[in-house]
Amino acid sequence: MTGKPKPDLYDLLRINFGNDTVEPDTLPEPDRRAGRSGNSRAASPPRRPSGQTGPVSVRRADPRAWKVAQEVADGDTRRLEILADGSVLIHNNPVR
Structure with a gap:
């Protein structure tokens, strides 16, 4: 079979995140402020x-x-x- 090999899941992820391989111990820390807007403090x-x-x-x-009123209100x-x-x-x- 000649031609391009079928992409696997990791190939699809590398399209969005680059082609560099990353060791599990050297993963970058997530940016905790990524989803926040700049004006959230003022709002x-x-x-x-x-x-x-x-x-x-x-x-x-x-x-x-109080006891009689509770009975009349069916306990509510x-x-x-x-x-x-x-x-x-x-x-x-x-x-x-």
Whole structure:
């Protein structure tokens, strides 16, 4: 058979990456910034400083009212809201 031999997988890879053979121990390090755009830092929102806390308001419902409200809402606590006076409000849809 005369003519050009059938290319194998490695020949197809060498078309894109050059014809030099590379030893496995001498592979170059991948460029970690290859997929990033140059303006990604400017487009991102500013970060909040960590370690700073604010006041937290805690509301506690009457345990008996909470238990009855859970039964009425079929156990879906996402539908329940504790009001400032300690009563429980049941919503038709889950509160987000």
